[in-house]
Amino acid sequence: MNRIEFLGIPIDNLTMAETLTTISGAIEQKRQLHHVVVNAGKVVAMQKDEQLKESVVNSNLINVDGQAVVWASRFLGTPLKERVAGIDLMENLVMLSGRKGYKIFFLGATEKIVKSVVNKYTKEHGEEIIAGYRNGYFKNSEEQQIAEQISKSGAQLLFVAISSPKKEKFLYQYREKLANVNLIMGVGGSFDVVAGKMKRAPLWMQKVGLEWFYRFVQEPKRMWKRYLVGNTKFILLVLKDRIKF
Known part of the structure; x- marks a missing residue:
């Protein structure tokens, strides 16, 4: 992959189509990709949060989800091709799962929201794509048990809709326990948008x-x-x- 460095942070210079091809290849080859996105806010947070920075720079696939970073990369002479928004990538991967029969685990948001997301995708793509789901309200002491639940679910993709930096640290800490999940990915507030709680910008x-x-x-x-x-x-x-x- 074509990886650039932006303010000391590695970013994969990929389009949406190239990202989807990379992820699909990993699933077919049964290897794990730890995916993360970078935006302006996360770049700032990484300056002081060493754990967050470690979890990002050591990810296998790093996309830019923030137009400000795309513009800044051009200003600094290392232009990124395009923004790959996390919610758009998730939606594309759900459609891909419907076509290919991949299974997904959904972790995050409230119980009502995550159920709404699962119900929506079940209606659109069939119940076969659902490996399991759980809300995002849990104690640190429950994390290992949750990681084991996901690992045993048969999921090939994991979407984690928890705020930053908790989702990045969770995925980084438990990536080895989730080794049989081919894509582990944080999606922030995407479940709220899919469920209709939050509106996305025009x-x-x-x-x-x-x-x-x-x-x-x-x-x-x-x-x-x-x-x-x-x-x-x-x-x-x-x-x-x-x-x-």
Whole structure:
């Protein structure tokens, strides 16, 4: 794979189609891919959270899910081909599973939300793709048992809809216990969108890099610090790196 370095973080320079081909190949070859996405907020968080950084840089497949990172990569002279949004990748993989008969385990969100996601995908693609599901509210002491449950489920794909950095650390810590799962992937708040709890930004806002703002408008109290403060820190990181040239 064509991997670049962005602010000290390796990122695979792949399109959506290339990413899907890579993942499909891993499933057919029965090998594991630990997938992670990088956006502006995660880049900033990785500057101080060493565990998060370790979990990201040691992943097998690292996509960029954030238009700001795509733009910044061009500004810094290492252009990424395109944004590969985690929710779009998940939706494509669910459709692929329906065609190929792959089994998926869904972990995260509330019990109501994850059930809604499973019911929706069952209606659209058949119950054969569902290996199992569990909500994302559990204690640290329950993590090992949950990893064992997923491992025994027969799942070839695992989607974890838990906030960052918990999902990254969970997948990194239990990747060996989940070795028989061919794709382990964090999908953030994607279950909320699929279930209809949260609305996704219109396509034009996604294309011009304003999806973060649409999310901020929906949850200003929760998101203001992540986006307004985080985005400012990200811009400063990029400018600092550019000045070194």
